[in-house]
Amino acid sequence: MKKWIMLGVVLVLAVGGSVWFFMKEKAEPAVAKSVTANVEKGDLEVQISGSGSVAAINSEDITASTTAEVDEVLVEKNEVVEKGDELITFTDGSDPITAPFDGTVTTLGVEAGDRLSGNDVVAHVTDYKRLKTTVSVDELDITSVKKGQTVDIKASAFEDETFTGKVTSVAKEGTYENGVSSFDVTIQIDKPRDIKIGMSTEVSILTNRAKDALYVPIEAVQMNGDKKYVNIEQEGATDAVASTKTLVETGISNDRYIEITSGLEEGQIVSLPITVSDENRTGSGFNGMRGGQGMPGGGEMQMPGGGGMPNGGGMPGSGGGQ
Incomplete structure (x- = not known):
């Protein structure tokens, strides 16, 4: 009986080991690459x-300022007038109604012989230009x-x-x-x-x-207390670790870029606090991780239990020999 138990354990270990070895061979580690941007120079606008x-800037009703009889209406509806042109005259010699500004007579509500009272609306003028x-x-x-x-x-x-x-x-x-x-x-x-x-x-x-400002994407500037800094990529670097933290001073910013007034030079490469994964693994190129980090645990695939296989590396039930 004990022989059969031992044989079963050996078989379980063999199958489990084969599965683990197969997974290890097939599971390629995720490659995290930093997103970078150049320090650019140009006009930055907010x-x-x-x-x-x-x-219309000018559009208003024209009203009578006196009580009098209309002698003559000098314009027609939709006629273009200039400031100061006479629109309506009166039989008693009262001051005529004139155009207050350049525009078009859009409405006209009086005729010769009409008697007007003060504040009666006689026309409307709109400046369409x-x-x-x-x-x-x-x-x-x-x-x-x-x-x-x-x-x-x-x-x-x-x-x-x-x-x-x-x-x-x-x-x-x-x-x-x-x-x-x-x-x-x-x-x-x-x-x-x-x-x-x-x-x-x-x-x-x-x-x-x-004008002629140095600027970087706004995400590139980070805070450390009251200090602002960016991470400058080292020449030939392929990940976010190989960068140098550099203090900067900033000026104006919009929703995409921020002005750098000191600390950087045109053409330098700065890293952004995001990474992209290997396209062969993710199928999209962008995983949205922040802080320049890659996969959890430094980019290695982790199995439950904190090691290779569950319970620290062995198979369930293999801790003894019986």
Whole structure:
């Protein structure tokens, strides 16, 4: 009986050893490679985005300022007028109603012989050549927005065109909704061309710019207490370990890049705190691990129990000989 037990144990060990040997041969270790980027030089821009709609800068009702009888209406609906042009005259010689700005007469509601009272609306004039868009900016960004800043404007109806403009006003009071305050920013469109009132817009407000700046991806800069540093890759290095921690000073940043004002030179290679695995093992190239680490335990495949096989390397039931 004892002979059969020993034979069974030997068979189990033999099969288990073969499986372990086969797994060891087939399981290639994951190769973790650091993601790197070059220190680049160029213009770095910081922009704030927002959406809004198009409106006329000048568009208003024209009202009578006196009680009098209309002598003559000098314009027609849809007629283009210039600032100061006479629109309506009165029989009693009162001052005529004139155009307050260049524009188009969009409505006209009086005729000769009508008697007007003060504040009666007689017409509406809209300037279609001077347009604006008003966008809502989050309270966290509004302090960076100033009058006169340059703006890139995209209109939904003209996907392939970019228009330009300038900030003309920033609201002093915001609106509070769903726990967030936002402020209206008004932008004059430089050359509206075919843009029409009511069209939707997406804008990018240029709030800061550094010319001929050195910059790296924002992920490359890490913190150690109150110090900032990057890891510079050694020439010919293939993993994140072979890098040198270098202190840096930074300037402006956007959502992708950060300016380096001291500590680096153009063309140096910095590592990012992420790694990619060997494509042969992962099938995608990116595993999203942080901190420059590879596989757990230094990149080796671990088996349960902390060793090679369960229970520290042997097979269950093989600790004795009986």
